[in-house]
Amino acid sequence: MRLESLYVDHFRCIRRCDLQAAPGINCIVGDNASGKTSVLESIYILGRGQSFRQSQLSQAIHHDARALTVRALVENDDLGATHRIGCHITKRETAFKLDNQTTTRRYDLISALPLQHIDPNVHRLLEEGPQHRRHFLDWGVFHVEHAFFPAWRRYRRALKQRNRALRYQRPKHEIVAWDAELVEQGEIVDACRRRYLALVKEQLPENTEALIGEDALVFEYQPGWRGNDGYGAALAATLDQDVKARFTGNGPHRADIRINIAATRARDWVSRGQQKILTAALLLAQAHILNDLRGLKPILLIDDMAAELGQSYRETLAKEIVRSQAQCFITFLDRSLIPRVLSDERVFHVEQGVVSA
Ligand SMILES: Nc1ncnc2c1ncn2[C@@H]1O[C@H](COP(=O)(O)OP(=O)(O)OP(=O)(O)O)[C@@H](O)[C@H]1O
Ligand SMILES: [Mg+2]
Known part of the structure; x- marks a missing residue:
């Protein structure tokens, strides 16, 4: 561009x-x-x-x-x-x-x-809440995975409706009526994110070695729910919790990535300058992926x-x-x-x- x-x-x-x-x-x-x-x-x-x-x-x-x-x-x-x-x-x-x-x-x-934006607060990506890391991830996923955006949009819509039912303390059958759509779209979102993160992992060493040295950088992807039985099972298992909290506490809207260097959380290990350079490397890796995959x-x-x-x-x-x-x-x-x-x-x-x- x-x-x-x-x-x-x-x-x-x-x-x-x-x-x-x-x-x-x-x-x-x-x-x-x-x-x-x-x-x-x-x-x-x-x-x-x-x-x-x-x-x-x-x-x-x-x-x-x-x-x-x-x-x-x-x-x-x-x-x-x-x-x-x-x-x-x-x-x-x-x-x-x-x-x-x-x-x-x-x-x-x-x-x-x-476009990608790197500003002096870019270290927020490592230091602050998961929404910054989700945003980072989803920007790349959006450009590379065509299935992502429609699924994300449908997921968000179903989530909004389910949360509304929870907020107004509607009967359980009205709450779980949204689960099938939530699970179907949520799993597409999740799969797109996983595939994309695998690409970032491949691309990164080339970008980061020059910047922060050779210590292995490890991503730990957290899909936004616990357990290995898929989102549907996690959603069913936490229904009572959701009813009490009056919102949906699990799902791709809660996903996060932990960024570790040699088993220590990056934000605890690297200096502020290194954090900046590391985050810049992550964003540049995304730019390379977009170029390799989409010629953009x-x-x-x-x-x-x-x-x-x-x-x-x-x-x-x-x-x-x-x-x-x-x-x-x-x-x-x-x-x-x-x-x-x-x-x-x-x-x-x-x-x-x-x-x-
Ligand atoms: N709506 C507005 N109308 C007029 N001036 C505004 C408006 N909004 C912000 N400004 C002013 O614009 C100026 C320039 O802001 P900007 O953040 O672009 O500066 P900068 O060159 O990036 O500065 P720095 O090096 O400190 O980051 C500021 O003084 C700000 O108060
Ligand atoms: Mg400025």
Whole structure:
């Protein structure tokens, strides 16, 4: 994937920006609060339909304006296809357009503009709750396993209904009426995740050895239920528990992956800088898998790449980024922080919301 051009109008502190991106590495340099993260955020919104700042999209409208616009021309080199993706956001409405078709489905955006985001909080993947790891896993599964998304959607729908029945303390037959659908779709979701994780495991050594050394990295997949008799048996066995708790406590919506290095949980063993580099390696491994299997190179958005990394880690990570051959947008506080291997690439400067080449 290649973002050829990006047009931004009244997005946070950026009044207007019209940039032609390089096919490879694009470095974005500027002081604190100049608007670097906002540039990445605007691209992210086009590819995900939501922000990574976890705020309402309308909050991104420049405070002097009534609406914001972001547009991009995206080239899919492998298919020879070009997409125009745009969004227009007012206080009341959010509209996305894909090739002149209005769309509200995040599915369409994610498919048209696959992107990975690595920010200074990327270590959350190791440190915090399972939802971050599920999100990491499912992004890759979504792109590689076609059966995943429809099954996940149906699973979520059935789960919602079952939870509603539990919440309102409906009779048991109304609760278990959802179980067959939950089990059927849940097992497809589970199988897709397992297959995908096996690919990540295969891909990882190549990515991580250069970054964290040769200690074996072990994934322990937890499907979201206990026991070896399948999801159906686990669901039946925990019915009384669910009735008491008034929600479904087991299932693929509770899946997790434990990431261990030499039998110790990664988050307990590695330094903060290593955590960052390890998580970056996981995300880069996903990018390689997507390329190998689908011929798709996701665009990488890397915010404040130098944060928490000394020079040697920065150089190592930069080499891995170059090896991924993906188009990247990488922000730096200062030009001197750009690793040597990236120093010949295109640099944009951001100053008080103005982006210049
Ligand atoms: N809706 C908005 N309207 C105008 N300005 C906004 C809006 N939302 C956020 N800002 C401002 O935009 C500025 C730039 O934010 P951004 O996070 O992009 O900076 P940055 O260059 O990434 O900074 P840092 O290096 O500290 O991460 C901030 O000062 C923020 O207060
Ligand atoms: Mg920032």
